Amino acid sequence: QKFDVCILGATGLVGKTIMEILEERDFPINKLYPLASARSAGEIIEFNGENIEVIDADTFDFSLAQIGFFSAGGSTSAKFAPIAGEAGCVVIDNTSEFRYEDDIPLVVPEVNPSALADYRNRNIIANPNCSTIQMMVALKPIQDAVGIDRINVCTYQSVSGGGKSAMDELAKQTADLLSGKPVETKNFSRQIAFNVIPQIDVFLDNGYTKEEMKMVWETNKILGDNSIRVNPTAVRVPVFFGHAEALHIETKSPISAEEAKELLKQAPGVVVCENDEDFPTQISDASGKDDTYVGRIREDISHNNGLNMWIVADNVRKGAATNSVQIAELLIKEHL
Numbered sequence: 001q002k003f004d005v006c007i008l009g010a011t012g013l014v015g016k017t018i019m020e021i022l023e024e025r026d027f028p029i030n031k032l033y034p035l036a037s038a039r040s041a042g043e044i045i046e047f048n049g050e051n052i053e054v055i056d057a058d059t060f061d062f063s064l065a066q067i068g069f070f071s072a073g074g075s076t077s078a079k080f081a082p083i084a085g086e087a088g089c090v091v092i093d094n095t096s097e098f099r100y101e102d103d104i105p106l107v108v109p110e111v112n113p114s115a116l117a118d119y120r121n122r123n124i125i126a127n128p129n130c131s132t133i134q135m136m137v138a139l140k141p142i143q144d145a146v147g148i149d150r151i152n153v154c155t156y157q158s159v160s161g162g163g164k165s166a167m168d169e170l171a172k173q174t175a176d177l178l179s180g181k182p183v184e185t186k187n188f189s190r191q192i193a194f195n196v197i198p199q200i201d202v203f204l205d206n207g208y209t210k211e212e213m214k215m216v217w218e219t220n221k222i223l224g225d226n227s228i229r230v231n232p233t234a235v236r237v238p239v240f241f242g243h244a245e246a247l248h249i250e251t252k253s254p255i256s257a258e259e260a261k262e263l264l265k266q267a268p269g270v271v272v273c274e275n276d277e278d279f280p281t282q283i284s285d286a287s288g289k290d291d292t293y294v295g296r297i298r299e300d301i302s303h304n305n306g307l308n309m310w311i312v313a314d315n316v317r318k319g320a321a322t323n324s325v326q327i328a329e330l331l332i333k334e335h336l
């Protein structure tokens, strides 16, 4: 069986990567509809060796597609996802628009596949935040084995999380600075080249940023455990692809670094970098891959039930596009 699929945001970074991954994984597609705004309607996109014209989403009849991948920003999803869902197109949404609604499943296929069945409520499935996804993939085996009480996490997030224009900004600022020109800032609240910025998304009333609170809300929802306390600091770094995270967790009962390594070696979607000096980085390991790389696994010298690790994954792939395609694969296998 093959499916008609639409991609909303087909001209964007995540939309393009979704198309690459659909090709790579030989996803069973009958017809592909690339959708964007009126700005890029008529542009030609190549998919599986075919040239396809980009369609203005405002003019598209969503009943033509059975599956829709949406990554064109929150307000665009707010507008089109309910229309598509009503028309019988199951939406896999990459924005945060629907993630916190009780009747919308929030799914990482390796972690909570059974949540997917609730897609029938509204024909909408939410893809979690990029930083949450990789953290869930690495922590699910630990949660299952010993239970997690608390997570302290600092992120080191690449600019591709902000889309194409954020990447262009890092490139241009870097070139400008190296040739003695003044820098212009647009996507970030500070210069991003040769700098790190402890702000991703807007500040909320509690002093955390929205990106940080996404990690709190989504961890509780995905693991189905509101008792897990999460304390995040999300930081943008001048890296193009891949997010790293320093995780410091407190478990309900103790677990040794060796036990954690053994558990993680069995976990789907995880690559364990066992020796301390083999720690993963964005450039040398994670960028362009679909797995979450876990290194620096060690016991916390300051806490009896503490465990530390350093995790890295490609935010555009596993953090967005790959996870969405895996959700679609699961949907097809179990429900369509």
Ligand code: A2P
Pocket (backbone or CB within 6 Å): 008, 009, 010, 011, 012, 013, 014, 015, 035, 036, 037, 038, 039, 040, 041, 057, 071, 072, 073, 076, 162, 163, 164, 165
């Ligand atoms: P467009 O090319 O028409 O602007 P990125 O995250 O890389 O910036 O990409 C954003 C994606 O979302 C692009 O494909 C963009 O299409 C699409 N998009 C943005 N706003 C809208 C909208 N109002 N309607 C449809 N697509 C939109």
